[in-house]
Amino acid sequence: MILLRKILFPFAVLYGLITSIRNFLFDKSILKSYSFDLPIIAVGNLSVGGTGKTPQIEYLIRLLSDKYKIATLSRGYKRQSEGFILADANSNAAILGDEPFQFYQKFPNIQVAVDANRKNGIEQLLGRQEKPEMILLDDAFQHRKVKAGFYILLTSYGDLYSDDFILPTGNLRESRSGAKRANIIIVTKCPFPLSLDEQKEIKNKLKLSTSQELYFTYIDYDDCIFSENTKIKVDEIKSLDKVLLAGIAKPEPFFTFLKNTNDACLSFPDHHNFTDKDILEIKNIAQKSLIITTEKDYVRLKGSLPSEQLFYLPIKSSFISGSENFDKTIINYVETSTRNRNLY
Structure with missing residues (x-):
């Protein structure tokens, strides 16, 4: 290479x-x-x-x-849609892209939009009655x-x-x-x-x-992992056998923070669209173990893996x-x- x-x-x-x-x-x-x-x-x-x-x-x-009143405007990398879209209750990661959908879920008081043409996206936002x-x-x-x-x-x-x-x-x-x-x-x-x-x-x-x-x-890193309905202290799961899963550019720090010697670490390309084959492989490897992923991957995996097994670890920039x-x-x-x- x-x-x-x-x-x-x-x-x-x-x-x-x-x-x-x-x-x-x-x-x-x-x-x-x-x-x-x-x-x-x-x-x-x-x-x-x-x-x-x-x-x-x-x-x-x-x-x-x-x-x-804030709006975020992204291109919506690898989204399965085109043109300007403003996030609403019908949006998902496929429509918006994983990162904009993450913004939408975490910050309900802001407007989240995607458009590869940033000029058009800004004009669309400013043309709304509730403009940012x-x-x-x-x-x-x-x-x-x-x-x-x-x-x-x-x-x-x-x-x-x-x-x-x-x-x-x-x-x-x-x-x-x-x-x-x-x-x-x-x-x-x-x-x-x-x-x-x-x-x-x-x-x-x-x-x-x-x-x-x-x-x-x-x-x-947060001191808890989160599922759809539950949170668990990181200290309580570090010694457990689990599957760590990441579809981000540089997953090593995420793996290092959580893993023990018996953990399975599954790495996928950045912004990976998980296929049915991928999901089946993850399930077979995990069996009944916890599956912990990044917040960005969680918005794409939610609903495809058992909710009682699938958790994510939030991060922030400090x-x-x-x-x-x-x-x-x-x-x-x-x-x-x-x-x-x-x-x-």
Whole structure:
């Protein structure tokens, strides 16, 4: 695989040239970006794969939803539908995609929408009678047709964009120089604690501009697992034999947190659509044991596996330090944008 990626280096150079030209055309307003008269925060990354966008979006929802009418807008990756869809009581993971459906189930006081065309999605939301006061764009860092007011760029600890290269030789969707568009950069999935010396070393690698803020977060696991009707303390099930199941980009930390030596760990591709064959295999392996999965996978597996066996482990993004400064920066952007909008 490494050899193949090296062989494909000329294609990476070509792909990097194409994305650089595209970004140049947007930067110079030769290609048009659309702005909207409300606060819009875009959360994304430079690389393919899991950098923790979902827990970061959820952090922002918790921070802002008590004060503002929020909408999330995602493309709805691997959903079995097209165009603009606003989540309602008839929605499921197949219609919305697993992450938007997770938002809808966890945060009933917000609007959750999907549309691959972010411009159209925003226009649809703003055309509603109950229109949002701010919008969170999920995985939209490269979606340059919409100009967000604030950009949060995520990069994973141990897989920094500064150490990577453009597809297909590396995993970057665009050149590392794209990071300059970010207002805030967050290094996610860090070990806890992370020394100040290592934080400084990473900061030097990323080469931030003077206007950019840098934060470090880690995945914080809940102390309970949850089923449709039950919750159990993690400490009570760690020693039990169980099946751990994950269809996410980097499942190793999830497995490591829960497993004992006798556990079966089943790993599927990110956003995997579980087939009848998959379900039968999981049942055969689990027998009567607990099946514990990620929150994202649970919304797709619910109803296909026995409810008394199927549990999920919630996670959230927690800051190693500086959460108060982060919150202040975000709230200041939203409040300033809202005040300025009300002047007109």
